[in-house]
Amino acid sequence: MLNTAQKAWSAVLLAVVAGACSRGDAAPPVATPSLVLDGGGGAIGSPLEMTYRFAVAPDAPAFAEDYLVFVHFIDDNGELMWTDDHPPPTPTRQWKPGSTVEYRRTMFIPKFPYVGATRVEIGLFSPATNERLPLSGETLGQRAYRVATFNMRLQTDTLFVVFRDGWHETEAGGDGTGREWQWSRKEAALAFRNPGRDVRFYLEADQPAAAAFDAPQRVELRIGDAVVDAFSIPPSGQIGVRRLDIPASRLGTTETVEMTISVDKTFVPAEVPALRSTDSRELGVRVFRAFVQPASPAAGGGR
Secondary structure (H helix, E strand, C coil), rough: CCCHHHHHHHHHHHHHHHHHHCCCCCCCCEEEEEEEEHCCECCCCCCEEEEEEEEEECCCCCCCCCCCCEEEEEEECCCHHHHHHHHCCCHHHCCCCEEEEEEEEEECCCCCCEEEEEEEEEEEEEECCCCCCCCCCCCCCCCCCCEEEEECCCCCCCCCEECCEEEEEECCCCCCCEEEEEECCCCEEEEEEECCCCCEEEEEECCCHHHCCCCEEEEEEEEEEEEEEEEECCCCCCEEEEEEEEEEHHHHCCCCCEEEECCCCEEHHHHHHCCCCCCCCEECCCEEEEEECCCCCCCEECC
């Protein structure tokens, strides 16, 4: 948080930036961004589903490189809380003048100590130089464009996901983000209370050692003996957030639903030279979040 002196300087800088903004960006915009939030917003720790749209200007020049999308979430004091920077599914060098690029993306709202008005600002930047491109839209400067606002709220349901057998201990990154994960073994179990109605299941996972496999690793999700989802992990190892709608009839009649996550192949990091690791554990897939959201009118909670 900023102290009093820092806030005073921030106010001065904001006024200067706002004044510059009122005169407009001299460079012509290459696209007009917009964003739609499913459900109008989200709760702390819950998934936030978004639809991004970039209307490329008819006279836009060819993109010199593949730019990334930066996404900033700002509190009502104007302070940055977290980001969701990412490459668009269609690289910007493939964007054509006059075309519209639209895609959906889901992220988990961090367990951040804040509720209230939240502003979303986006833009395009070079991963090599951090240069930002001019876009069309409302901005306070620095080529960051406001595309949405929503009210951050607390979770109200108690439908938590429990990591049962088949998991290694929780780990955390050393980058200060507070991001945590657990590695599965060949098979691992998740459990949650049966709400007696349809649910939407979210899984955020990846496979950082995907290149070590001769063939893509296959992941399967089961409830009892029934397969509810199956997918192969691409060579990049990136899965993102998978969303799965499960009808109540597939959850069974027991009070607790147990879901099994299995992989067709595991690996031991210490046995993969390219990883240069001494980790002797047998690992399956790395899971960051598992979340269950009951169908309306209730909302769900996750790990």
